[in-house]
Amino acid sequence: ARPAQLKGTLILVHVANMPSFLARTIYYSPIDHKNLNRVYPGRRDGSVSERIAEAITREVIDRSDYLVDIHSGDGNESLRPYTYWSKLGLDARADSLGRMMALAWGNDHIVVDTDRPRDLKASVYTQNTAHLRGKPSITTEAGYLGVAAEDMVQRNVDGAFRLMRFLRMLPGDVQLVEHPIWLDRTAVLTSPGTGVWHPRVDRGTTVQRGTVIGELTDFFGNVVAQVRAPFAGEVLYIVGTPAMSKGEPVGMIGQTAKENDR
Numbered sequence: 035a036r037p038a039q040l041k042g043t044l045i046l047v048h049v050a051n052m053p054s055f056l057a058r059t060i061y062y063s064p065i066d067h068k069n070l071n072r073v074y075p076g077r078r079d080g081s082v083s084e085r086i087a088e089a090i091t092r093e094v095i096d097r098s099d100y101l102v103d104i105h106s107g108d109g110n111e112s113l114r115p116y117t118y119w120s121k122l123g124l125d126a127r128a129d130s131l132g133r134m135m136a137l138a139w140g141n142d143h144i145v146v147d148t149d150r151p152r153d154l155k156a157s158v159y160t161q162n163t164a165h166l167r168g169k170p171s172i173t174t175e176a177g178y179l180g181v182a183a184e185d186m187v188q189r190n191v192d193g194a195f196r197l198m199r200f201l202r203m204l205p206g207d208v209q210l211v212e213h214p215i216w217l218d219r220t221a222v223l224t225s226p227g228t229g230v231w232h233p234r235v236d237r238g239t240t241v242q243r244g245t246v247i248g249e250l251t252d253f254f255g256n257v258v259a260q261v262r263a264p265f266a267g268e269v270l271y272i273v274g275t276p277a278m279s280k281g282e283p284v285g286m287i288g289q290t291a292k293e294n295d296r
Contacts, residue, residue: 035195035204042203045094050160053082058180060108061282071103074163075155091163100135100201101164101171104190109180113271114238115189116143116217116288118173120150120165131170137210138200139174139193143270144211146218146291178237179274218291219265223284225250226259231278233285239269247285250278263287 049055050070057064066081073080076087095101107113119136121129136144150162157163164171174193177186198204225231233248235241241263250259267289278284 035198035206039204040198042099042201044198044203045098047090047094050090051083051086058109060110071159074157074159087160090160095160095164095167095169098164098169100131101161101169102135102139102194102197103160103171103173105173105175105177106186106190107175107177107179107271110273110275110277111178111271112233112237112274113175113178114143114269115141115174115176115186116145116270117141117175118145118147118161120147120161120171122148122150122152122165124152124166125168128165128168128170132165132172134200134210135170135172135197137214138197138208139172140189140196140209140211141174141176141193142211142213143215143217143268143288145220145270145288146216148218175270178271216291217267217270217288219267219289220270220286221264222286223247223261223264225261225278225280225282225284228280229253229258229278230255230276231273231284232276233272233274235269235272235285237269237272240267241269241287242266247272247287261285265289 053063053065061069063083068083070083073084074087075091077084078088117136119132151158154166157166161171161173176189199206200208230251235247243265245263246260248261249257251257267287270286270288272285
């Protein structure tokens with residue numbers, strides 16, 4: 035595609051959280067120790083993360099008709115590609131177009147999220163901030179362990195072009211995922227303690243309820259806890275690095291939705 039073929043305006047934010055990017059920190063800013071994707075819509079007079087969120091809300095979300103929050107897998111996460119679609123029941127257009135955007139992006143695993151906050155003043159997440167303003171939106175996940183894997187980079191490029199063709203911003207045939215796997219039950223599992231994490235499953239693994247997904251040892255190698263899958267499903271991501279603090283995520287499990295829930 036050539037720039038002259040573009041209809042409308044494409045707004046790109048290359049790096050949303052520059053302090054964390056340059057300091058190689060996961061989850062939390064090295065400056066105010068807050069998670070950028072937990073402080074929306076932000077505050078102009080707040081901390082660094084809150085000011086970044088406010089600027090993105092004002093300069094990107096409020097100026098957009100549609101939004102994609104592209105996530106690349108945190109530096110500690112071994113992650114399989116998937117997409118978040120919000121089905122909040124507040125705005126039929128935002129819900130239905132968000133669903134179509136997820137299908138257009140191209141990831142066949144789609145998490146159906148019905149539990150996002152409904153308060154405009156405490157929207158918390160980037161995608162949710164757009165959704166509550168009536169702007170169809172999705173969050174995409176691709177990438178793992180902080181590696182700039184070329185196939186994951188290309189997946190994001192392909193997804194962006196597929197979506198722009200769907201929105202008629204670019205000419206070309208519209209492609210939708212033909213056999214999506216809708217995941218309406220998910221669980222982020224957290225560590226019961228601090229120590230050394232040892233994953234026992236890989237990203238994309240199918241697990242049964244009770245499957246050990248990883249073990250926590252003390253710093254001498256003694257097992258102090260096992261983390262088990264709370265229900266049968268697929269491992270969407272598993273933390274693949276050793277450092278672990280109490281309460282931090284260790285992995286995420288997703289379960290396929292029933293036919294009438296999709």
